[in-house]
Amino acid sequence: MIQVEGLTKDYGIRRAIDNLTFHAEQGEILGFLGPNGAGKTTTMRILCGYMPPTSGVAKVAGFDIVDQSLEVRKRVGYMPETVPLYPDLSVFDYLKFMADLRHLPDVEEKIDEVLETVHMTERSESLVSSLSKGMRQRIGLAQAIIHKPEVLILDEPTIGLDPAQIVDVRNLIREIGKERTVLLSTHILSEAQQICDRVLIINKGRIAAEDTPERLQARLTGSGRIFLRIRGDEDGLESLVKKVAGVISVFPEGDGAYEVGTVAGQDLRPEIARAVVKGGFDLLEIHLVGLSLEDIFMQLTRDEPQPPAISDENFAEELEQDSGEAG
Amino acid sequence: MRNIWTIAKREYKAYFSSFTAYLFAFVIFLVVGIFTTGSIVYGLNYYGQVPPPDVQVVAGPMAFLLVLACPAFTMRLLSEEQRLGTIELLLTAPVRDGELVLGKWLGSFLMVLSLIAVTLIYPIALNFMTSPGIDQGLMISSYVGLILISAVFLSIGVAVSSLFSNQVASYLVTTAIIVVFWVIFSILAQVGNGNPLLSFLDLSSHFYNDMMQGVLSLRGVVYALSLTAGFLMLGSVSVETRRWR
Numbered sequence: 001m002i003q004v005e006g007l008t009k010d011y012g013i014r015r016a017i018d019n020l021t022f023h024a025e026q027g028e029i030l031g032f033l034g035p036n037g038a039g040k041t042t043t044m045r046i047l048c049g050y051m052p053p054t055s056g057v058a059k060v061a062g063f064d065i066v067d068q069s070l071e072v073r074k075r076v077g078y079m080p081e082t083v084p085l086y087p088d089l090s091v092f093d094y095l096k097f098m099a100d101l102r103h104l105p106d107v108e109e110k111i112d113e114v115l116e117t118v119h120m121t122e123r124s125e126s127l128v129s130s131l132s133k134g135m136r137q138r139i140g141l142a143q144a145i146i147h148k149p150e151v152l153i154l155d156e157p158t159i160g161l162d163p164a165q166i167v168d169v170r171n172l173i174r175e176i177g178k179e180r181t182v183l184l185s186t187h188i189l190s191e192a193q194q195i196c197d198r199v200l201i202i203n204k205g206r207i208a209a210e211d212t213p214e215r216l217q218a219r220l221t222g223s224g225r226i227f228l229r230i231r232g233d234e235d236g237l238e239s240l241v242k243k244v245a246g247v248i249s250v251f252p253e254g255d256g257a258y259e260v261g262t263v264a265g266q267d268l269r270p271e272i273a274r275a276v277v278k279g280g281f282d283l284l285e286i287h288l289v290g291l292s293l294e295d296i297f298m299q300l301t302r303d304e305p306q307p308p309a310i311s312d313e314n315f316a317e318e319l320e321q322d323s324g325e326a327g
Numbered sequence: 328m329r330n331i332w333t334i335a336k337r338e339y340k341a342y343f344s345s346f347t348a349y350l351f352a353f354v355i356f357l358v359v360g361i362f363t364t365g366s367i368v369y370g371l372n373y374y375g376q377v378p379p380p381d382v383q384v385v386a387g388p389m390a391f392l393l394v395l396a397c398p399a400f401t402m403r404l405l406s407e408e409q410r411l412g413t414i415e416l417l418l419t420a421p422v423r424d425g426e427l428v429l430g431k432w433l434g435s436f437l438m439v440l441s442l443i444a445v446t447l448i449y450p451i452a453l454n455f456m457t458s459p460g461i462d463q464g465l466m467i468s469s470y471v472g473l474i475l476i477s478a479v480f481l482s483i484g485v486a487v488s489s490l491f492s493n494q495v496a497s498y499l500v501t502t503a504i505i506v507v508f509w510v511i512f513s514i515l516a517q518v519g520n521g522n523p524l525l526s527f528l529d530l531s532s533h534f535y536n537d538m539m540q541g542v543l544s545l546r547g548v549v550y551a552l553s554l555t556a557g558f559l560m561l562g563s564v565s566v567e568t569r570r571w572r
Contacts, residue, residue: 048419051570073421084412088344089337100333101420143416 031196077149083140338434401484472538
């Protein structure tokens, strides 16, 4: 449904996205993960026909985004990050305007339906300017799905919502994603894990990684980390756990808590638990420590070539030379 | 076509919740009312009768007021969309750039047409106050002239508003361009002493010397219509290039 090949966009001399290639199938929810300024919004705007790429080709629902922009726009529902609404219109009038631009039949029924979906039925007569941020967000979502698009593109769809609404919106996206293609951006890893079938991590305009959320996390973690907590006497636990095959390190964190580093690709929780219990310790808690998005980004961006740094020794030598010359 | 109408309708309605629109409508009605009433009272006092009925008392000040008011009616159109970011949804909706610009223009044109229609009350009143009534040919050509110059002014305004996200900038630049066609070309035409190109470009002479005198010349009408079409095309190109910026 979405095919992107070699997509590049320059803003003046700044390259916002650099040679992106990816695809998304029907019935798939693809997540864009990335820090601010990574090029998520730019990519989405290009796919929606808001602006053309500098180079590269992209097809959405089988149509070229530049040559057949109108056809693409008919089939795409788009919700920008800061949902722009007309403050002078009521919710109903706004949705009617957007639906009329799409030439929808039975507009009023469709509006009722979509307002119910986003739980905004009782505010249909309210002026947009009187709505809270979360409500505006939901109206933005409503206008994106009112025409039941083949491809739904959502830029940070849960930002500004309260926890209950976040759950609602995520369920809704999952529901839509069963039959249609959804492309959404987020910077919350757990969100990507919960909703997305596949995740693209974008950093500095390039794809840094692409996989299912679970595999991505496992792969990026590199080595496993396990959190362990026991009750009572801790003597000898550290050396006991270290003896388990595959354990690399054990760090006491105080109060009976330990963080255990293990080799990659193995879940050592059963082995460690068995060893701890066998050793006569009271095991309270044991779980895998996941990496936060920040950690993953640290890992992904760490590999970039760094400018050669001056080591302390060289620095000291240089200082001596400088002072010698000055003297 | 349908999109043009959808957008025009929305813009037309939006004027009724806009302070600026009410303000300019009020000023237009006030000034035209003062001029018309004033000239009637003046005529009664000095000639003892209503002066030779003349639609020019309405059309003359109206033309001047339109120079000031049209930029106010268009300054919001695309500038506000850019400021609010709503243009992002319009440009990703299945709407052609030309349809967007035409729709915006049509909305403002319908609004100004409504205002012009209200001022018809003065010539109609004059018609009843005099016998044998006012010169209806003169009235029609004057009003056609007002409609044509509004079309031109508003098309300039729509094109300019696509360039700015600031309404004040949009207003000032629109007014400046209108002044070029309305005043500067007029001065140049007089300085140029009968240069046919300059006197053709002078929009105000087409209005004051032809239409307001009861002459609907083909060249005047064609000139106004082509200016309108030209600026609307510029506006459409400007929205299109906005995508490339």
